[in-house]
Amino acid sequence: MNLPLKFTTDGLIPAIVQDASTGRVLMMAWMNATSLQSTLDTGLMHYWSRSRQKFWLKGETSGHTQKVVKFHADCDMDTLLFEVEQTGGACHTGHQSCFFQEIDRNGNFLEVTETRLFDPAETYAAKH
Protein backbone atom coordinates (compact mmCIF):
# COMPACT_ATOMS: atom_id res chain seq x y z
CA MET A 1 0.00 0.00 0.00
CA ASN A 2 1.38 3.35 -1.01
CA LEU A 3 -1.36 5.84 -0.16
CA PRO A 4 -0.34 9.47 0.49
CA LEU A 5 -2.22 9.57 3.78
CA LYS A 6 -1.45 12.11 6.47
CA PHE A 7 -1.11 10.44 9.85
CA THR A 8 -0.86 12.45 13.09
CA THR A 9 2.52 12.84 14.79
CA ASP A 10 1.49 9.74 16.78
CA GLY A 11 1.12 7.82 13.51
CA LEU A 12 -2.66 7.67 13.65
CA ILE A 13 -5.56 8.57 11.36
CA PRO A 14 -9.27 8.77 12.26
CA ALA A 15 -11.64 6.28 10.66
CA ILE A 16 -15.36 7.00 10.49
CA VAL A 17 -17.48 3.87 10.23
CA GLN A 18 -20.88 3.87 8.59
CA ASP A 19 -23.41 1.07 8.16
CA ALA A 20 -23.36 0.30 4.43
CA SER A 21 -27.04 -0.59 4.23
CA THR A 22 -28.66 2.04 6.46
CA GLY A 23 -26.13 4.89 6.24
CA ARG A 24 -26.08 5.24 10.03
CA VAL A 25 -22.76 6.44 11.42
CA LEU A 26 -21.71 3.76 13.88
CA MET A 27 -18.45 4.97 15.44
CA MET A 28 -15.17 6.72 14.94
CA ALA A 29 -11.90 5.09 15.93
CA TRP A 30 -8.21 5.50 15.18
CA MET A 31 -5.97 3.44 12.91
CA ASN A 32 -2.24 3.25 12.51
CA ALA A 33 -0.61 2.06 9.28
CA THR A 34 -0.57 -1.56 10.49
CA SER A 35 -4.26 -1.63 11.39
CA LEU A 36 -5.15 -0.04 8.05
CA GLN A 37 -3.08 -2.63 6.20
CA SER A 38 -4.70 -5.46 8.20
CA THR A 39 -8.12 -3.99 7.44
CA LEU A 40 -7.42 -3.99 3.71
CA ASP A 41 -5.79 -7.43 3.79
CA THR A 42 -8.57 -9.15 5.72
CA GLY A 43 -11.62 -7.01 4.85
CA LEU A 44 -12.33 -6.69 8.58
CA MET A 45 -11.94 -3.44 10.51
CA HIS A 46 -8.81 -3.22 12.68
CA TYR A 47 -7.95 -0.22 14.85
CA TRP A 48 -5.39 1.18 17.23
CA SER A 49 -6.73 1.67 20.73
CA ARG A 50 -5.26 4.87 22.14
CA SER A 51 -6.47 4.08 25.69
CA ARG A 52 -5.09 0.53 25.68
CA GLN A 53 -2.19 1.29 23.28
CA LYS A 54 -3.07 -1.86 21.46
CA PHE A 55 -3.73 -3.19 17.95
CA TRP A 56 -7.36 -4.20 17.87
CA LEU A 57 -9.53 -6.36 15.61
CA LYS A 58 -13.04 -5.03 16.09
CA GLY A 59 -15.16 -7.93 17.34
CA GLU A 60 -12.26 -10.05 18.57
CA THR A 61 -13.94 -10.33 22.00
CA SER A 62 -17.59 -9.61 21.21
CA GLY A 63 -17.83 -11.29 17.82
CA HIS A 64 -19.25 -8.02 16.49
CA THR A 65 -16.99 -7.72 13.48
CA GLN A 66 -17.23 -5.12 10.73
CA LYS A 67 -16.80 -6.26 7.14
CA VAL A 68 -15.54 -3.58 4.77
CA VAL A 69 -17.85 -2.73 1.87
CA LYS A 70 -16.41 0.59 0.70
CA PHE A 71 -13.40 2.69 1.64
CA HIS A 72 -12.93 6.40 0.99
CA ALA A 73 -10.28 8.92 2.01
CA ASP A 74 -11.13 12.60 2.29
CA CYS A 75 -9.82 15.51 0.22
CA ASP A 76 -7.02 16.24 2.71
CA MET A 77 -6.03 12.58 3.02
CA ASP A 78 -6.23 12.84 6.79
CA THR A 79 -9.57 11.14 7.51
CA LEU A 80 -10.93 7.77 6.38
CA LEU A 81 -14.50 6.62 5.83
CA PHE A 82 -15.47 2.96 5.80
CA GLU A 83 -18.88 1.60 4.90
CA VAL A 84 -19.28 -1.76 6.63
CA GLU A 85 -21.56 -4.68 7.29
CA GLN A 86 -21.84 -4.62 11.07
CA THR A 87 -22.44 -7.86 12.95
CA GLY A 88 -24.31 -7.17 16.21
CA GLY A 89 -23.84 -3.69 17.63
CA ALA A 90 -20.87 -1.40 17.06
CA CYS A 91 -20.87 0.16 20.52
CA HIS A 92 -19.36 -1.42 23.62
CA THR A 93 -22.42 -0.19 25.55
CA GLY A 94 -24.63 -2.58 23.60
CA HIS A 95 -26.09 0.00 21.26
CA GLN A 96 -26.07 -0.30 17.50
CA SER A 97 -24.18 2.98 17.14
CA CYS A 98 -21.85 4.81 19.52
CA PHE A 99 -23.85 7.94 18.65
CA PHE A 100 -26.98 6.99 20.58
CA GLN A 101 -26.95 10.10 22.79
CA GLU A 102 -28.78 13.01 21.23
CA ILE A 103 -28.23 16.53 22.58
CA ASP A 104 -30.54 19.50 22.12
CA ARG A 105 -29.72 23.09 21.14
CA ASN A 106 -29.34 24.05 24.80
CA GLY A 107 -26.71 21.38 25.38
CA ASN A 108 -29.04 19.06 27.31
CA PHE A 109 -29.11 15.31 26.85
CA LEU A 110 -32.32 13.92 25.41
CA GLU A 111 -33.68 10.67 26.74
CA VAL A 112 -32.19 7.61 25.02
CA THR A 113 -35.15 5.61 23.78
CA GLU A 114 -33.24 3.15 21.63
CA THR A 115 -32.89 -0.28 23.19
CA ARG A 116 -29.56 -2.09 23.44
CA LEU A 117 -28.85 -4.91 20.99
CA PHE A 118 -26.83 -6.83 23.56
CA ASP A 119 -25.87 -6.82 27.22
CA PRO A 120 -22.25 -5.68 27.40
CA ALA A 121 -21.60 -7.40 30.74
CA GLU A 122 -22.60 -10.73 29.24
CA THR A 123 -20.96 -10.19 25.87
CA TYR A 124 -17.56 -9.15 27.15
CA ALA A 125 -17.36 -11.11 30.43
CA ALA A 126 -18.12 -14.44 28.79
CA LYS A 127 -15.22 -14.17 26.37
CA HIS A 128 -12.40 -13.42 28.84
Added chain:
Amino acid sequence: MNLPLKFTTDGLIPAIVQDASTGRVLMMAWMNATSLQSTLDTGLMHYWSRSRQKFWLKGETSGHTQKVVKFHADCDMDTLLFEVEQTGGACHTGHQSCFFQEIDRNGNFLEVTETRLFDPAETYAAKH
Protein backbone atom coordinates in the same frame (compact mmCIF):
# COMPACT_ATOMS: atom_id res chain seq x y z
CA MET B 1 -23.65 24.49 28.05
CA ASN B 2 -22.37 22.01 30.56
CA LEU B 3 -21.69 18.87 28.54
CA PRO B 4 -19.12 16.40 29.93
CA LEU B 5 -17.24 16.30 26.63
CA LYS B 6 -13.64 15.15 26.39
CA PHE B 7 -11.57 17.59 24.36
CA THR B 8 -8.00 16.81 23.29
CA THR B 9 -5.09 18.43 25.12
CA ASP B 10 -5.34 21.11 22.40
CA GLY B 11 -8.95 21.78 23.44
CA LEU B 12 -10.46 20.21 20.32
CA ILE B 13 -13.05 17.56 19.53
CA PRO B 14 -13.76 15.95 16.14
CA ALA B 15 -17.13 16.59 14.53
CA ILE B 16 -18.46 14.24 11.85
CA VAL B 17 -20.94 15.90 9.52
CA GLN B 18 -23.64 13.94 7.72
CA ASP B 19 -26.28 15.09 5.25
CA ALA B 20 -29.57 14.82 7.15
CA SER B 21 -31.63 13.86 4.13
CA THR B 22 -29.33 11.44 2.28
CA GLY B 23 -27.19 10.10 5.13
CA ARG B 24 -24.01 10.79 3.17
CA VAL B 25 -21.00 11.61 5.33
CA LEU B 26 -19.84 15.02 4.12
CA MET B 27 -16.73 15.84 6.13
CA MET B 28 -14.98 15.70 9.46
CA ALA B 29 -13.60 18.83 11.08
CA TRP B 30 -12.50 19.95 14.53
CA MET B 31 -14.30 22.14 17.03
CA ASN B 32 -13.21 23.89 20.16
CA ALA B 33 -15.62 24.83 22.95
CA THR B 34 -16.26 28.24 21.38
CA SER B 35 -17.10 26.87 17.95
CA LEU B 36 -19.40 24.26 19.50
CA GLN B 37 -21.18 26.94 21.51
CA SER B 38 -21.54 29.13 18.39
CA THR B 39 -22.89 26.13 16.47
CA LEU B 40 -25.55 25.50 19.10
CA ASP B 41 -26.38 29.19 19.48
CA THR B 42 -26.77 29.89 15.76
CA GLY B 43 -27.74 26.48 14.37
CA LEU B 44 -24.93 26.83 11.81
CA MET B 45 -21.77 24.72 11.89
CA HIS B 46 -18.67 26.50 13.22
CA TYR B 47 -15.23 24.87 13.47
CA TRP B 48 -11.67 25.43 14.54
CA SER B 49 -9.23 25.30 11.65
CA ARG B 50 -6.04 23.58 12.84
CA SER B 51 -4.10 24.62 9.72
CA ARG B 52 -5.14 28.27 9.90
CA GLN B 53 -5.50 28.32 13.73
CA LYS B 54 -8.74 30.15 13.23
CA PHE B 55 -12.39 30.12 14.33
CA TRP B 56 -14.40 29.31 11.25
CA LEU B 57 -18.04 29.61 10.22
CA LYS B 58 -18.53 27.00 7.51
CA GLY B 59 -19.70 28.84 4.41
CA GLU B 60 -18.52 32.29 5.48
CA THR B 61 -16.60 32.62 2.17
CA SER B 62 -18.40 30.16 -0.10
CA GLY B 63 -21.95 30.63 1.16
CA HIS B 64 -22.09 26.86 1.62
CA THR B 65 -23.42 26.85 5.15
CA GLN B 66 -24.52 23.82 7.15
CA LYS B 67 -27.71 24.09 9.19
CA VAL B 68 -27.86 21.75 12.19
CA VAL B 69 -30.71 19.24 12.18
CA LYS B 70 -29.55 16.77 14.83
CA PHE B 71 -26.62 16.57 17.21
CA HIS B 72 -25.27 13.45 18.90
CA ALA B 73 -22.23 12.75 21.07
CA ASP B 74 -20.69 9.30 21.18
CA CYS B 75 -20.48 6.87 24.10
CA ASP B 76 -17.03 8.14 25.11
CA MET B 77 -18.05 11.82 24.80
CA ASP B 78 -15.00 12.45 22.62
CA THR B 79 -16.57 12.58 19.15
CA LEU B 80 -19.56 14.54 17.85
CA LEU B 81 -21.97 13.78 15.01
CA PHE B 82 -24.05 16.45 13.33
CA GLU B 83 -26.78 15.85 10.78
CA VAL B 84 -27.09 18.98 8.67
CA GLU B 85 -28.83 20.61 5.74
CA GLN B 86 -25.91 21.39 3.43
CA THR B 87 -26.13 24.38 1.09
CA GLY B 88 -24.02 23.77 -2.02
CA GLY B 89 -21.11 21.37 -1.53
CA ALA B 90 -19.31 20.60 1.72
CA CYS B 91 -15.87 20.14 0.17
CA HIS B 92 -13.51 22.98 -0.74
CA THR B 93 -12.66 21.03 -3.93
CA GLY B 94 -16.20 21.59 -5.22
CA HIS B 95 -17.47 18.11 -4.40
CA GLN B 96 -20.59 17.44 -2.38
CA SER B 97 -18.62 15.38 0.15
CA CYS B 98 -14.95 15.48 1.15
CA PHE B 99 -15.04 11.68 0.84
CA PHE B 100 -15.22 11.56 -2.95
CA GLN B 101 -12.05 9.49 -3.37
CA GLU B 102 -12.71 5.77 -3.22
CA ILE B 103 -9.84 3.35 -2.63
CA ASP B 104 -9.79 -0.34 -3.44
CA ARG B 105 -8.62 -3.27 -1.34
CA ASN B 106 -5.12 -2.99 -2.82
CA GLY B 107 -4.78 0.63 -1.75
CA ASN B 108 -5.27 2.02 -5.25
CA PHE B 109 -7.34 5.10 -6.01
CA LEU B 110 -10.44 4.46 -8.10
CA GLU B 111 -11.41 6.95 -10.74
CA VAL B 112 -13.55 9.80 -9.39
CA THR B 113 -16.65 9.85 -11.55
CA GLU B 114 -18.69 12.29 -9.46
CA THR B 115 -18.87 15.77 -10.92
CA ARG B 116 -18.13 18.89 -8.91
CA LEU B 117 -21.05 21.00 -7.69
CA PHE B 118 -19.06 24.22 -8.02
CA ASP B 119 -15.77 25.56 -9.28
CA PRO B 120 -13.61 26.26 -6.23
CA ALA B 121 -11.48 28.89 -8.00
CA GLU B 122 -14.58 30.89 -8.81
CA THR B 123 -16.35 30.34 -5.50
CA TYR B 124 -13.45 31.30 -3.27
CA ALA B 125 -11.65 33.88 -5.42
CA ALA B 126 -14.77 35.95 -5.99
CA LYS B 127 -15.37 36.46 -2.28
CA HIS B 128 -11.93 37.69 -1.26
